[in-house]
Structures are given as structure tokens and as C-alpha cells.
Amino acid sequence: MIKAVFFDLYETLITEWDGNKKKAVYSTDELGLDPKVFKNEWDSRRELRMNGTFPDYASVLRDILNSHGMSIDPDLIEKVHQKRVWAKKIPFQDVKPEVLELLQTLKERGMKVGLISNCAPEEVSSWSRSKLEEYFDAVVFSYEVKVAKPSPEIYHIGCKKLGVKPEEAIFIGDGGSNELVGAAEAGLKAYHATWFLPVDFSNKIQGFPKLRSPLDLLNRVELAHY
Structure with a gap:
């Protein structure tokens, strides 16, 4: 049973792009x-x-x-x-409503929610002032832990922070930095977030279940209820 959900940040929870x-x-x-x-x-x-x-x-x-x-x-x-x-x-100023709805639903269901992001300090300087921060039980920024995706180590750091085993967690990301492969190698179930991606780019990544919208997760994954 899944007890924790980890998210990537850019192009998963927020996007730097408006069309092209x-x-x-x-x-x-x-x-x-x-x-x-x-x-x-x-x-x-x-x-x-x-x-x-x-x-x-x-x-x-x-x-x-x-x-x-x-x-x-x-x-x-x-x-x-x-x-x-x-x-x-x-990008932090315009969070997709469905993303916030998903995070709120996960919290209401008692799920542990984490973030695993490859980033440098200036890229997340607005994190603590964003609408997202309040929903997360653990945040793993690569520059802070000195290891980046797709190294399995960064996923294990996240699991340790949330007190769950890798097999009890899933990772959701747009697939950059080979992060889905890294998550799978670390023992997590990886899902491909495609809602911010052009179709042709999304189709380049295969082998992972695709989520077409944030709320699609709720219909695709059996989550623990507390």
C-alpha cells in the first residue's frame, strides 16, 4: 500500500512555460x-x-x-x-488549481507528501513563500543534500525523511534528469507527469504510467487511508 507521494518541482508542480x-x-x-x-x-x-x-x-x-x-x-x-x-x-505565482486540489486531497487522506528537486538555491528561493510549501512533510533539494537525481541516494534520503520504505512510496515527475528511472532503481513506483508537457515530448519517455492531469493520480494509485 502506498503511504507517501513524492513530487518533482519544475514542470510537475509548477511550470516555467506559457505555451512555447x-x-x-x-x-x-x-x-x-x-x-x-x-x-x-x-x-x-x-x-x-x-x-x-x-x-x-x-x-x-x-x-x-x-x-x-x-x-x-x-x-x-x-x-x-x-x-x-x-x-x-x-512560476511560483501561478500554481495550477488542480495541483493544489491534489495536494489537499492527499493530505486529507493522511498521505505523507514529499518533494525531491534537482535545483540550485536561486531556483527555489520563493519556495517558502509559495502556496505549495504548506502541503509538504519533507523537502529534499539536491544542492542541500549534495546529491542529485537520478542517483537512488536522493530518493532514499526522501524516504528516510518521511519514515517510509521505498516500496511504500511513489515518485511523480516530468521525466527530466532521467528521474523516473532513478526513482524506479531506488525502489519507488514512478509515474510520468505529462500535464505541462507537449505531446511529442511526453511520448519520448516510455515505460512509466502516464498521468494526464494531476487528479488522474487519484484514479490510478491505491493509496493508504488513515
């Missing part, structure tokens, strides 16, 4: 790097950003600039940092 466009866009052009070069440098540091090796966004920017022998202006770094914080705040 991001809700909030910011530029790093003032740093003086070609946007394509910056993106390549940014992407190459993803694992180190997610596992907390880089303690914050500013440290990533400094490292990128250092790698190109560029001067570092602390005020400029902070300006770009605040723009990113702003951009990451926007």
Missing part, C-alpha cells in the same frame, strides 16, 4: 560573453550546480568568467543574479 514561451526571460549579455558560449559553459556545469558544488548562482558566474580570463565586477554579478531570482519567482 518562457513566462520570464532574462539576459546575461552584460557579462560580455556571447550567449551561445555562455549557454555551453552553463550547461557544462549542470551537475556541479545541482549537487551543491557551486554554492550559489554568483559562484557559477564567477567561474565561467574566470575560465575565459575575464574581469569580474561584483555589482554586475549581483545584478544578473537578481534577474535570475526574479525569473525563477514567476
Whole structure:
């Protein structure tokens, strides 16, 4: 019997996208790097950003600039940092009603609810002020625990926080970072959240039950009642 439900954050509980466009866009052009070069440098540091090796966004920017022998202006770094914080705040302001209804129903049924998110500090700086926070019994941010999805370890950390065995828990996510495979390898039942995903992208991930809407979970999973 399932006693706990873990959720991914971005593109599962909240989304950065409005159709084909991001809700909030910011530029790093003032740093003086070609946007394509910056993106390549940014992407190459993803694992180190997610596992907390880089303690914050500013440290990533400094490292990128250092790698190109560029001067570092602390005020400029902070300006770009605040723009990113702003951009990451926007998705938290528009939580899908069905998501809140699902979380409320799970709590009413006595389920334990957890979050497992690959993230850096600035990406979740608005978490504690969001409508979501009150529903969660445990939150696992990758940068805090120094391990990221899809490592089974991060799922086991979540289970330990909630006091459940992996086989007593499910994980729901959009599938990024190979998180569904990681959850399954850790012993959890993994479900594919597709409500924020384009159909063609959703179909790229196979082998996991698909949830077409948040409330679809209630019809698909036998949950414990207390």
C-alpha cells in the first residue's frame, strides 16, 4: 500500500512555460560573453550546480568568467543574479488549481507528501513563500543534500525523511534528469507527469504510467487511508 507521494518541482508542480514561451526571460549579455558560449559553459556545469558544488548562482558566474580570463565586477554579478531570482519567482505565482486540489486531497487522506528537486538555491528561493510549501512533510533539494537525481541516494534520503520504505512510496515527475528511472532503481513506483508537457515530448519517455492531469493520480494509485 502506498503511504507517501513524492513530487518533482519544475514542470510537475509548477511550470516555467506559457505555451512555447518562457513566462520570464532574462539576459546575461552584460557579462560580455556571447550567449551561445555562455549557454555551453552553463550547461557544462549542470551537475556541479545541482549537487551543491557551486554554492550559489554568483559562484557559477564567477567561474565561467574566470575560465575565459575575464574581469569580474561584483555589482554586475549581483545584478544578473537578481534577474535570475526574479525569473525563477514567476512560476511560483501561478500554481495550477488542480495541483493544489491534489495536494489537499492527499493530505486529507493522511498521505505523507514529499518533494525531491534537482535545483540550485536561486531556483527555489520563493519556495517558502509559495502556496505549495504548506502541503509538504519533507523537502529534499539536491544542492542541500549534495546529491542529485537520478542517483537512488536522493530518493532514499526522501524516504528516510518521511519514515517510509521505498516500496511504500511513489515518485511523480516530468521525466527530466532521467528521474523516473532513478526513482524506479531506488525502489519507488514512478509515474510520468505529462500535464505541462507537449505531446511529442511526453511520448519520448516510455515505460512509466502516464498521468494526464494531476487528479488522474487519484484514479490510478491505491493509496493508504488513515
